[in-house]
Amino acid sequence: MSEASRPRDAFLEELRWRGFFQQCTDEAGLADLLARETVTAYIGFDPTADSLHVGSMLPIMGLVHLQRHGHKPIAIAGGGTAMVGDPSGKTELRQLLTVEQIEANLRGIKAQLARFVDFGEPGLADLPHGPVVQAGPDNRGILLNNADWLADKNYIEFLRDVGRHFSVNQMLARDSVKTRLEVGLSFIEFNYMILQAYDFYVLNRDHGCRLQMGGNDQWGNICSGVDLCRRLNQQEVYGLTFPLLATATGAKMGxxxxxxxxxxxxxxxxxxxxxxxxxxxxxxxxxxxxxxxxxxxxxxxxxxxxxxxxxxxxxxxxxxxxxxxxxxxxxxxxxxxxxxxxxVGGGDESTVPGTAIDPGRLAGAGLELLEALTETGLCKSKGEARRLVRQGGVKVNDAVVADETRRLTASDVADGRIRLQLGKKRHHHLVPREAP
RNA sequence: GGGGGGGUUCCCGAGUGGACAAAGGGAACAGACUGUAAAUCUGUCGGCGAACGCCUUCGGUGGUUCGAAUCCACCCCCCCCCA
Missing domain, CATH: 1.10.240.10 (Tyrosyl-Transfer RNA Synthetase)
Structure with missing residues (x-):
């Protein structure tokens, strides 16, 4: 991309007005770098589940903006670091995942990331639409698994090469560690920041990565990586964090x-x-x-x-x-x-979540409503379902159900479905369909 | 390894032999009010049951007792201090 088409800090400016910018290790330095060249930047994602959720959308959008501004994103699926568990922002020891779980999770997450970032691999995304960004040849994304360079690491060697650059004093001073000191922190978690720093080092060495982004709870880990790159690669690299979002009512995002x-x-x-x-x-x-x-x-x-x-x-x-x-x-x-x-009323309800049921169950006396509510997962127990009915919170085909012994029969089916409503806004359809 | 303090229902946190499915708060859910918002008020908030009630739960396993979240023994886990 030419100098003219890349305003000095258009990327940073966009992050700022959109509210992505929390803090940066060296704002002026990073702005200069972004103006000079196509910058490779990375964000790590934890494969703690086989899907990302809204909470991870913020960093994903960070990568999207990066790529839209012509820079090159790297997404790390933390298959290696997931083996250890990040203590940052957690109040207690995280449950360690098995290797199998992590691998299954990685597959799901990779496909999802490919919806947002153009990795230049058409087969990767499982989405009906393409990635939201189209990349040019020099800023296609890279998707990596840090297990590739962490898994086979020899402990003694790692300690000598990497560990000696870490000051325990400094590690203890990190917020992520300090807050855990009171409730307890296992040694394995304590090591997490070293591994993450090592990721940055490897990416800098092998991919010329110059920037790591992440949630503000990653600040300590990111700074550790910046230090390590300076020591081992004599490279000036940067860190930038996004705010940790809570909703207006203080709940965790998503x-x-x-x-x-x-x-x-x-x-x-x-x-x-x-x-x-x-x-x-x-x-x-x-x-x-x-x-x-x-x-x-x-x-x-x-x-x-x-x-x-x-x-x-x-x-x-x-x-x-x-x-x-x-x-x-x-x-x-x-x-x-x-x-x-x-x-509002009228119109197409075909995408309202629904559950198929065997039409035979609606025959004769029919299916107990309470049972239908628990079977569809709308209520956890019949007790909860009963409570809801008693409180006037259940509607069948828009009519409030007063009778908790209400049964659903074929005569409740209209337009090929029975419409269930819980409270004011949870809707679900029961669709009679022969089981395969 | 020694000494001390803990592990209670989704979370925090009371409860130290019966009245305990277990105070209180938060979260959540329903109703009223609204704008598919917030705030507020009311109700609900282990499972089964129309209900009397029955069953399961207070880290684990045994025991004492008519009766245990509460007492005893052993075990597991966490925190603090000392080594």
């Missing part, structure tokens, strides 16, 4: 009562994903528009100007854009339509 909001459509349906964004707190809309969509600044500011009930329009735009990023524009449209159908 968590709902039902658990995390996942990127995988199997774990969180596109409809539920869309609803997550529609239901965010008013106070979060502006930040989220900036962080989780690629809408341009002008459009976002327009949406931010909305007040009162009109904020819902901004939420819909947010939901539409975020869902389109993760599940593709078609899925986003379908989810939006389903939402209109359910909350």
């Amino acid at each position: 968590k709902t009562a039902a658990g995390a909001v996942w990127i995988s459509p199997e774990r969180t349906s596109p409809y539920d994903f869309f609803q997550y964004w529609v239901n965010v707190d008013d106070r979060d809309v502006s930040r989220f528009l900036r962080l989780y969509t690629l809408l341009d600044r002008e459009r976002i500011e327009e949406l931010e100007a909305l007040e009162g009930a009109d904020i819902r329009e901004a939420k819909r735009a947010l939901a539409r854009a975020a869902t389109a990023l993760v599940h593709g524009p078609e899925a986003a449209d379908a989810a939006a339509k389903a939402a209109v159908a359910l909350f």
Whole structure:
């Protein structure tokens, strides 16, 4: 990319106005570097599950912006470091994963990352739409597993080559360690920052990586890596962190009562994903528009100007854009339509989450409603389902159910489905279908 | 290795022989109010059951007792101090 088309710190500027910028090891130095050349930067992702969730979307978007500005992203799936467990931001010892779990998780995560970043490998992504960024030949992304260079490391050798550059005094002073000192920190976790620093060193050495980004809880680990690169490679490298997000009510980003909001459509349906964004707190809309969509600044500011009930329009735009990023524009449209159908009335409800049931169970006396509610996972137990009914929180085909012994029969089926509603906004369809 | 303090229901945290499915708070859920928001108010918040009730739970395993989250023994785990 030519000098002219790369304003001095367009990337940093975008991170700043969008709210990605928390702190940087050397802002001026990094800005100069970004202006001079195509910079290779990396972010690590923990394969703690087979899918990423909304919480990981922030760093992912960091890579997206990086690549959009012509720089080269590296995503590390931490197959090696996951063996150890990062103590940062955790209050207690993390459960160690087995090698098999980690490998299975890596496969899922890699495919998801490829939805966002162009790794130049067409077969990689499992998404219907392409990566949201199109890269040129010099800034295609790289996807690596740090197990490749960590797994076979010899302990003694590692201690001598890498360990001697670490000061325990300094490690103890890191916030990530300090906060854990009171509740306990195992030696294996204590080592995590060394491994992460080593990642940075390897990436710098082998891929010319000059920047590591991550959540602010990674600051200590990132600084360790910057130091290590300086010592071992005599290279000036940089670190930049994103803020740790909480919602306006103080909850962790991307968590709902039902658990995390996942990127995988199997774990969180596109409809539920869309609803997550529609239901965010008013106070979060502006930040989220900036962080989780690629809408341009002008459009976002327009949406931010909305007040009162009109904020819902901004939420819909947010939901539409975020869902389109993760599940593709078609899925986003379908989810939006389903939402209109359910909350406004009329229209296409086909993407409302549903469960197939054997039509035979609706014959005769039919199926107990309470049972249907637990079987579909809408309620954890029949007790909970019963409670809901007693409180007037259950509707079948838009009619409040007063009778907790209510049974569902074939006569409840309309348009090929029985429509269940819990509370004001949880919708689910029961679809009679022969089991295969 | 020695001494001290702990492990309670989703989380925090009371409870030290029966009235305990276990105070209180938070989270969560439902209802009212609203804008599929927030705040507020009300209710619910282990499982089964229409209900009387029954069953499972207080780190683990045994024991004492008519009866144990509460007492005893051993074990596991965590924190602090000393070595």
